[in-house]
Amino acid sequence: MTSKTDNRARPVDGASGLPFSRLVAGIEGDGSHTWDVHVRARELEAEGRDVILLSVDDPDFDTPRAIVDAAVASLRAGRTHYTAMTGIPPLRAAIARRHETLTGHRADPGAVVVLPGAQCALFSTMLCLAQPDDEVIVLEPMYVTYEGVIGASGARLVQVPLRSERGFHVDPADLAAAVTPRTRAVLINFPHNPSGATITAEELEGVAEVCRGNDLWLVSDEVYATLTYDAIHRSPVALPGMAERTVVIDSLSKSHAMTGWRIGWAIAPGRLAHHLSNMSLCMLYGCPPFVQDAAVVALEREFDEVAAMRAEFRARRDRVVEMIGRMPLARCTPPEGSMFLMIDIRETGLASEDFAFRLVEAEGVSLLPCDGFGASAAGHLRLSLSAPMERLEEACRRLERFLRGLNR
Numbered sequence: 450m451t452s453k454t455d456n457r458a459r460p461v462d463g464a465s466g467l468p469f470s471r472l473v474a475g476i477e478g479d480g481s482h483t484w485d486v487h488v489r490a491r492e493l494e495a496e497g498r499d500v501i502l503l504s505v506d507d508p509d510f511d512t513p514r515a516i517v518d519a520a521v522a523s524l525r526a527g528r529t530h531y532t533a534m535t536g537i538p539p540l541r542a543a544i545a546r547r548h549e550t551l552t553g554h555r556a557d558p559g560a561v562v563v564l565p566g567a568q569c570a571l572f573s574t575m576l577c578l579a580q581p582d583d584e585v586i587v588l589e590p591m592y593v594t595y596e597g598v599i600g601a602s603g604a605r606l607v608q609v610p611l612r613s614e615r616g617f618h619v620d621p622a623d624l625a626a627a628v629t630p631r632t633r634a635v636l637i638n639f640p641h642n643p644s645g646a647t648i649t650a651e652e653l654e655g656v657a658e659v660c661r662g663n664d665l666w667l668v669s670d671e672v673y674a675t676l677t678y679d680a681i682h683r684s685p686v687a688l689p690g691m692a693e694r695t696v697v698i699d700s701l702s703k704s705h706a707m708t709g710w711r712i713g714w715a716i717a718p719g720r721l722a723h724h725l726s727n728m729s730l731c732m733l734y735g736c737p738p739f740v741q742d743a744a745v746v747a748l749e750r751e752f753d754e755v756a757a758m759r760a761e762f763r764a765r766r767d768r769v770v771e772m773i774g775r776m777p778l779a780r781c782t783p784p785e786g787s788m789f790l791m792i793d794i795r796e797t798g799l800a801s802e803d804f805a806f807r808l809v810e811a812e813g814v815s816l817l818p819c820d821g822f823g824a825s826a827a828g829h830l831r832l833s834l835s836a837p838m839e840r841l842e843e844a845c846r847r848l849e850r851f852l853r854g855l856n857r
Contacts, residue, residue, distance in 0.1 A: 475600030483593045483821030486805045490815030501844040503833045504815040506642065506788060510706040510761075513754040519746040523739035532738045534729045535722065536563025536714070540741045543748040544714055548699070551674050552684035554692060556716050562725040563736055563744075567672045567700035567713035572598050573728040574696050574715050575634075578666050579604035583633035588619055589823025590791075592642045592670075604633065610825040613793065616782050617644035617825075621655025628659065634666035635659070640673040640682070643822055643831040644791050645784020647680040657688045660695075667695045672713075675704040677786035678763050686716070693718045703788065705747045705755055712736065712744045762788055765834045765841055772845040777856045779848075788834045791819060795828035797855050805830060811854075812847035 459468040487504040494500040535541065541558040549555050564570040571594075579585050581603035587595050589608040599606045609627050611617040624635065637656065639648040648656075660667045667685055674682045686695040700713030717725055729735060769790060770783045778796045794804050801818035809815050817833075819826035834841065 471603075472601055475603065476597040477600075483817060483819075486802070486809060486818060487815055489806065490809050490813075493809065493813065498813050500809070500813045500815060501836060501840050501847070502815045503836060503841075503844055504817040504831075505835065506703070506833050507708050507835055508703060508706040508758065508788065509835045509837065510754070510758045512706050512710070513747070513752045515750065515752070516705065516707070516743050516747045520739050520743035523742035528738040528742060530738065532735045532741065534726045534735050536561065536736065537738060537741045537745075539745050540748075543745050544699075544716070547748050548697065548716055551671075551682060552687050552697070554684065554687040560716050560718065560722050561714055562717055562722050562729065563712070563714045563741065564725070564729060565711040565713065565733060565736055566702060567670065567698050568594060569711075569733075570698045570700070570713045570715040570725075571595075571668070571670060572601065573725050573732075574668055574698065574717070574721075575599060575602050575604075575636075577721060577724045577728065578602075578668070578696075579633050582631060584629060584631045586624065586627050586632060586635045588624075588637055588641075590617070590641075590643050590819060590826035590829075591636075591823050592638060593821050595636060599636075605631075607632070608823055610823070611641070611644065611646065612825060613782070613829075617641060617646040617791075619648060619652050619656060621652060621659060624656060625659045628663050628665070632663065632665060634668055636668045636670065637685070638670040640677055640784075640786025642673065642787055643789050643817070643819055643826065643829075644782070645787040645789050646782075647677060647785040648683055649680075650683060653683050653685055654688065657685050657691050660685075661690050665694065667691065668698065669695055670698045672698065672700050672703055673787040674699065676759060676762060676788060678766060679783075679785045682786075696721065701744055701747055705752070706758060707744075707747070710740055710743070712740050761838075762834055765838055766790065768838065769832065769834065769841055769845060772842065772849070776845075776849045776852050778852045789831050790834070791826065791829045791831055792816070793829050794852075797852070799855075801826075801828055801830055808848065808851050812851050814844045814847050814851075816848075 541561040544561045545556045545558045579602040583604040585604045586607045697716040702708040784790045805818040816830040819829040
């Protein structure tokens with residue numbers, strides 16, 4: 450005799466009535482709706498409207514030509530077959546050298562696991578560290594995929610606010626207050642997306658002290674490590690007692706304008722690299738060798754294009770901050786790093802999503818409403834600096850016109 454499985458606690462397909470895994474609810478999250486404004490902007494663009502898209506974090510620069518040529522040469526040389534799960538040895542060694550240059554921490558190439566982008570590295574890391582009944586502390590505002598990444602592991606996401614009055618800098622006391630016996634890991638992201646804040650030496654030591662004192666993992670998302678304006682990059686992995694508990698996530702997406710190449714990595718202590726290799730075996734069976742060959746070139750050479758890109762982002766930041774400073778009903782804290790800034794529009798009285806939809810319909814400017822990043826970001830919009838200067842200036846003029854209309 451058979452019994453029907455009880456599916457009452459599981460999500461169900463509305464059409465067939467068949468159940469899904471609880472995973473599907475965990476990976477959706479509230480943040481998945483953050484992109485609705487961007488989707489609407491794309492629809493308006495397809496209708497022929499002049500839309501300025503500042504709602505995505507994709508650098509508007511070409512990948513340096515030498516990197517592209519290296520990939521083409523690798524393809525023509527027949528580098529199209531399986532490789533080692535954790536990445537080819539020359540790439541792992543190059544990543545380890547870059548990591549030491551950026552952080553001051555010497556990592557063994559064996560600790561490097563190459564994966565298709567920082568997002569995949571973060572997802573794989575969290576599945577290896579957290580499980581149901583665990584808690585993972587995340588600083589918010591947080592990048593919108595963090596909710597789904599932690600939800601996929603079954604762990605509970607615990608948010609610690611980065612307050613706007615502190616310039617979105619972390620207060621280690623808030624972090625310590627959020628720790629419970631179920632806390633397994635802390636996830637930080639500096640330079641920060643979406644605010645552009647960095648972390649001071651004192652703040653970083655405070656975060657490290659919380660992790661050491663409570664025997665916690667620390668996952669450090671450092672994809673904007675090379676894009677700082679007013680402060681140096683600091684990584685927790687270089688602090689005493691932190692290398693054995695810190696996982697550093699990084700990629701070439703933002704540093705070398707290689708978002709579509711999908712090449713990132715985790716630098717993982719102890720046995721974690723082995724577990725991540727098993728994850729790669731189950732999901733990916735390694736990364737394309739021709740992409741890895743090109744990544745070696747990206748890491749081993751200095752590129753004028755990369756230096757020019759960093760300088761241009763700084764110039765764009767300065768100009769946009771200047772123009773927002775003259776607008777009514779809006780203000781922003783100048784970002785210290787990354788390719789974003791957050792605009793505070795709380796004085797308008799509008800919710801950020803309502804503001805963003807009205808702005809894109811009226812003026813054809815697509816900014817990302819920040820409510821999905823966390824409660825601390827309510828009433829803010831994220832502007833990406835990923836457009837040429839003249840388009841950014843035009844976007845600011847349209848934004849100012851919209852704000853002055855509200856002010857009247």
